[in-house]
Amino acid sequence: MDTFRPRLRRGLTRRDLLKAGLVTGATLSADPLLAPRRGGAQQPKRGGILRVRGYDPPHFDPHLTLNFKMSTTLSFVYSKLVRFKVGSGVPPGVFTVEPDLAERWEQPDDTTYVFYLRKGVRWQNAPPVNGRELTAEDIKFTFERFLAEKANPHRYLLDAVDRVEAMDRYTVRFRLKDPFVWLPHVLASPWASWIVAREAVEKYGDLKRPEAAIGTGPFLLVRYEPNVKTVFRRHPDYFRAGQPWVDGVDWLVMEDDAAALAAYRTGQLDAGPWHFWTVRQADVDSIKKSHPQLVYQDFLSSVTQVIYMRTDKPPFNDLRVRRAISHAVDRQAIIDSVFLKGEPTPAVARGLTEWSLRIDQLGPGAQYYRHDPKEARRLLAEAGFPQGLKTQLTTTSGLGSDLVDAVQLAQRQLK
Numbered sequence: 001m002d003t004f005r006p007r008l009r010r011g012l013t014r015r016d017l018l019k020a021g022l023v024t025g026a027t028l029s030a031d032p033l034l035a036p037r038r039g040g041a042q043q044p045k046r047g048g049i050l051r052v053r054g055y056d057p058p059h060f061d062p063h064l065t066l067n068f069k070m071s072t073t074l075s076f077v078y079s080k081l082v083r084f085k086v087g088s089g090v091p092p093g094v095f096t097v098e099p100d101l102a103e104r105w106e107q108p109d110d111t112t113y114v115f116y117l118r119k120g121v122r123w124q125n126a127p128p129v130n131g132r133e134l135t136a137e138d139i140k141f142t143f144e145r146f147l148a149e150k151a152n153p154h155r156y157l158l159d160a161v162d163r164v165e166a167m168d169r170y171t172v173r174f175r176l177k178d179p180f181v182w183l184p185h186v187l188a189s190p191w192a193s194w195i196v197a198r199e200a201v202e203k204y205g206d207l208k209r210p211e212a213a214i215g216t217g218p219f220l221l222v223r224y225e226p227n228v229k230t231v232f233r234r235h236p237d238y239f240r241a242g243q244p245w246v247d248g249v250d251w252l253v254m255e256d257d258a259a260a261l262a263a264y265r266t267g268q269l270d271a272g273p274w275h276f277w278t279v280r281q282a283d284v285d286s287i288k289k290s291h292p293q294l295v296y297q298d299f300l301s302s303v304t305q306v307i308y309m310r311t312d313k314p315p316f317n318d319l320r321v322r323r324a325i326s327h328a329v330d331r332q333a334i335i336d337s338v339f340l341k342g343e344p345t346p347a348v349a350r351g352l353t354e355w356s357l358r359i360d361q362l363g364p365g366a367q368y369y370r371h372d373p374k375e376a377r378r379l380l381a382e383a384g385f386p387q388g389l390k391t392q393l394t395t396t397s398g399l400g401s402d403l404v405d406a407v408q409l410a411q412r413q414l415k
Contacts, residue, residue: 052271054251059208062192066153078194078215093302093351111176122237128199136166141198154192218244300351320383327376
């Protein structure tokens with residue numbers, strides 16, 4: 001389900017699959033989000049500490065967990081071969097791959113990608129890496145560890161990779177088992193494609209400790225206080241000239257949403273206090289009154305919240321059961337009750353403008369998004385469950401109270 005959030009301004013296609021309408025998850029959407037920004041474009045000035053609501057990660061090793069608290073925290077420290085284009089002119093939901101550590105790349109054939117590294121990129125000047133130059137061997141080491149680490153939950157993303165070769169000091173070649181057009185997008189992913197240092201792994205055994213978080217990114221991790229904050233300071237030798245503009249970031253752990261909102265109101269936070277550094281739609285009117293100097297802008301979320309099912313096992317391997325679940329969920333009622341604005345959307349968030357379709361554009365598949373409890377009961381009976389079925393619905397409070405409220409409403413609808 002996509003939600004309204006205020007945000008700071010600063011062969012077979014996916015479309016074909018959507019039109020097929022084979023529902024494997026029930027989705028909701030309150031698509032437009034809202035973002036506060038200061039009025040008027042100004043030339044940025046260097047300096048200052050950015051204070052934002054952050055997270056306490058389970059640890060700091062990107063190859064040993066799948067966790068957004070870890071990924072967002074490490075994003076200050078590390079770089080990737082390529083990245084998704086960023087900047088004030090890039091609307092949310094547009095994922096264009098651009099160079100990062102690689103200054104360019106090419107694909108000479110269907111199973112080969114060659115990346116040419118920037119020269120003179122320096123690791124952060126912290127032991128045991130000590131500011132040495134980044135080379136192709138670092139890229140090779142990173143992805144060999146990525147593929148060899150059996151506990152890596154992201155490993156499947158690069159199943160198509162056969163081997164990674166350092167052709168010379170600044171050239172890396174990826175050999176694929178089969179054609180895989182999404183390789184640059186996976187390498188741009190902020191989940192686990194950060195380039196890590198061999199010395200840190202060798203010294204600490206893994207990268208779980210905060211002192212092992214040594215990268216080539218814009219900030220150095222200088223202090224970690226569990227459940228309190230992580231302190232980042234500007235990397236003076238960062239390869240993007242003049243960046244970052246701020247001298248540091250204080251990544252403040254605030255698990256209580258009310259406390260985070262109060263901190264934003266009183267100027268203790270410089271970005272929205274809700275997840276994704278936005279303001280909850282329910283808080284927008286009061287924030288506008290208390291912060292009239294900010295300009296707010298709706299945008300379409302690039303996130304969809306869905307009910308995930310084990311479709312390889314009973315009862316969810318039966319298409320009729322999945323369609324019954326989809327009919328049972330009243331998406332618009334949840335949006336109106338919890339998120340206040342928006343409309344239902346199919347499984348691909350409307351913020352992903354190059355991929356998403358409106359429900360009324362799904363053709364025959366649109367019918368399965370209709371709230372129809374009678375049809376849901378008929379489908380369940382046809383699937384062999386005339387009295388319904390019992391299962392467990394698991395969620396998390398880690399993404400805020402709105403998600404918990406939405407899941408509880410969905411649970412009642414399903415019941």
